[in-house]
Amino acid sequence: MQPTKRKVTQWRYRSGSMRKTIYVTATIWLLSVLFALPDLVGSQVQGERILYCSPYHDDWGEWYKKFRTMFRFIVLFACPLVVITVFYTAIAVTMLCRSSDSVRTTCDTESSARQLKSRRKVPTL
Secondary structure: OOOOOOOOOOOOOOHHHHHHHHHHHHHHHHHHHHHHHHHHHHOEEEOOOOOEEEOOOHHHHHHHHHHHHHHHHHHHHHHHHHHHHHHHHHHHHHHHHHHHHHHHHOOOOHHHHHHHHHHHHHHHO
């Protein structure tokens, strides 16, 4: 039996997916503007001899400095670290499961056994 050949076609435009892309993009931009507003409103120039821009407004108190630092740590470091860890773990588990399943079923020749053995080494690095 000869395998069927699929014709390579151009990506088709679907209005639903385009509309969803526009909504997601607009939402991301809106959130980024909202998160940047405190920096825009609260920044001030300080110093006597050397002027520098401080992101912390004096009137907003000490709690704002702590909140801003923790918020940025969580949003810019902790959340991406957790997401990356979860997805890389899922990828490694999938690769390990596939390599162990294929060793049992397709080790017909010596070359395929060597290939599968080397593939199994990659996820365990």
